[in-house]
Amino acid sequence: MKKLALAVSLALSFGVAQAQDKTIKISGFGAKTGPVRSFGVNSEAAMLAAADVINKAGGVKLADGSKAKVVVDFYDDRCTAEEGISVIRRIAGTDALVAVGPTCSNVAEPLFGILQKKVGDASDSGLQFPVFTDVAIKVGLARISEWAFRNVPNEMTMYSSVFYWLHKTRPELKTVYGGVEEDFAHSRATWHVVMKDRAQANDFKVVGESKWLLADTNFATQVREMKKANADIVAISAHPFSMCGALKEMARQGVKPKVLVGLTSSSSLETLQGCAKQAQGIIIPTSFAPVTKEGKFAAQTTAKFKGAADLHSMAAWENMFILKDVMESEKITGKDVQGDRRKIRDGLAKLKQTKGLMGVTKRTDDREADKPYLFVQAKGNEWVVLHDPL
């Protein structure tokens, strides 16, 4: 009897060990060099944290009923197109099933360009590998290839909501002035295509705009123009470094608009590190704040892996769980790598909505996301929730 029990328990533990041997790999990639290093570090931490949670709950269920652990590795693409392409080719050459990234929009665009444009097109020699973006936010990129999917906020919707809310709650505000970083595709597009348009659509008069460059250091002329226009609202579509420079010059010249609106990606720690005092009160729409139970848990877990939780890294977290669900619903085998990649792609394409940390996220037909959002405001040394429009 004892021998039988021993044999059975040995067999069971051996069986369990076998199951624990199965792994599936999700690769992350992004910028871990240069001014955007914090983005790569945070996304990697979020992915590792999410994988840890998934694995502690047993892992991903495969088609044959067994469970596999999720393994995450992360590649640095140094925010350059050539290296991004090289990295995705390298990832495609491993047994990774899907990649989460990149950080930089100027990497995403070329990278999506080398993917196969239409699935099943035998004459197109593009790479057949699914990419699920967490950070790169320049408008309209997922359209480039049917293998590209993004989980980034829709700025058109968010700024529409911001200006609508401002118009409704502060009817005395009538004019808007813009500050825009002209040499960075994302910030440039956000002012010209999104903010300006949405402000006008909500009955604001856009009385002018001042332009500067990403690494500019002297904002005297631009802020003088701003002062002359004397608008009620100043909307700054710029990243933390130049935004801080402009805000400090505004303080110097005594330009105090009634309301300050900022760029989505500037609702991060960087702004508070650079110019917390001058950024007080700035309103920014964002697709993440640790207000829900899931959001707080995600932020805490990511902190354990030494990453900060913001709208970018939390998108990476969400991606991991979305991918787990897709892998299970599409019944990946864990053995046929290319077949599984195709299943994941098809599964992502089928999704009409996903579970986000702020609520349900709708997925659009051109493989983008329509994420729930709220408005945050810089108060003291942190971002506090100002208003939840949903």
Place this chain on the structure above:
Amino acid sequence: MDFYFGLVQIIGVHTLLGLSAYIVLLTGQVSLAQAGFFAVGAYAAGMLTVLAGWHLVPALGASAVCGAGVACAVGFPALRIKGLMLVIATLAFGEGVRLFFFNFDYQVARGDIKVGPLGGEGFRQIRFFPEHGWTTGEVMLFIWVFVVAAMALLWWFDRSRYGSVLRAVGEDELAAQSVGINLTAVKVSAMTVGGAIAGVGGGIYAHYTTHIEHTSFNILLATFAIAYPIVGGLRNVFGTLLAVIFVQAFLIEGLRFLGDWRNLLFGALIVLAMNLRPSGFLGARRRA
């Protein structure tokens, strides 16, 4: 396998970039303008294949001509500037080219979308390779036809009188002039050849990244261009190739396993290489 083909592609294009700086360096001119000629070639080839529907090969021919033309125009005023001033002047020129493309819009409607370069947004969807079904391996071979041709050309120059003349000017301009060498012809011709090679490299770059914008052609690229022949040494073209392999295959891809340390080691290893072998991996033979 695709990854290795892709890496060899990158090595090929960077070798073209390095060779364009190499031939100019032989005449003693340190040029940081090669990234500018590279950019000109990139936009030219991209516009011809996307907007005018040309096949890639004649488009690359046009890039070579455009690169050569701009380089020739730069070569003449460069004659008047000596030594390290030329470094600054060519750096400024390269930046000028980048800023030009930052402001350059030329869009044409194709159906209901517009294609072509759009200033700060860049030039997207240069998809000649995937649209014509070229595999990564085929693109790699295509690129290396040009690389081998460029290396053969420069190797042949080195074996001929032209090469000796180039190096003579590089060693000592006064002595070269006193034996009747026409400095203008030599320096401008070297710059022109360099511009042509850089133009071809740029044209290929545009097609294998499918999207170019002004930030792709920044000072860092210009620095890489001149780094290859300096680190590689001026003995012959293989020095430059070796340096490209050292940087792209070893430093960038090979050291990935070091994670974050890779980027720190990048600068440190270049400093070390220069301290250990100041005349480069394959340094020019010195008589003394």
Place this chain on the structure above:
Amino acid sequence: MLDFFQSVSDGVLFGATYALIGIGFTLVFGVMHKLNMAYAAASVGGAYAGLLVLKVMSAAPPVLVFLGAFAAGGVLGWLVYLTCFHFIPLSSPLATLMSTVGMLLLIDEIIVHVTEGMPQNYPAMFDDVMLRAGDFTMRGDLLLVFGVAVLCMVALMLLLYRTRLGLATRAVSQQPVAARLCGIRLEQVNATTFIITGLLGGIAGALIGASVGTLSPLLTTPLTVKGLIVTVIGGLGSVPGAIVAGLLVGGFENVLQLYRGVTERDLYVMLLLFVFLTFRPDGIFAPKGGRD
């Protein structure tokens, strides 16, 4: 019309920061006839190191932070000398150029790793002081920067022309072989030059950080380019030339930005450089160089 004068004034005042960084570039070139591409990076690095003072004493006055940057700049200057100029034979100018590029990349990466690339708030002195005359304003803190630049120039002139070290430095710059024959220790003079320009660079970095208000690794490349342009326009090796050129470039670029917009502005700065290279290649103040 007022716009034009205001623009010139804003630009010239900001040009004082270019002047400060240009002084270091031009000094190294004047003494060693070599380009130190890592200079701006070392200056910004010194400024970052100055912030360490705040880690130790969180309410430290800005002057202490600047002093920290001053000291760190000197150390970094000496390190650049050691890694790029001490061991590499002087007959390999390409090797020294490339190794300074390597140091630039290394210093930049170290900054990015330590700060995760995030911009750092920088303490400033007089940054809320604005001198006013009706609608016309001038930034008080930039006047301070200009004052420091002039002080540095005076100090350097005194050093070069009134001390033994200065005499040795000028001797080495004019005739290195003859200087050695006179018993001047070449390595010591060169190292000291780098330490002095490094100290200067630390101050420059700190004051630029204070003027901009935030430090970021993004600052390195534009400062390097501006520093090089200012060096050429001012005359390689001429400290007063660097100051005048810095103010000139600052004013010029701001005026052009007013009339032609920010995307074309830097193109015109390059054109200004080419105009100088064509018509006055020795710069505004051609240096009192040696025979060769």
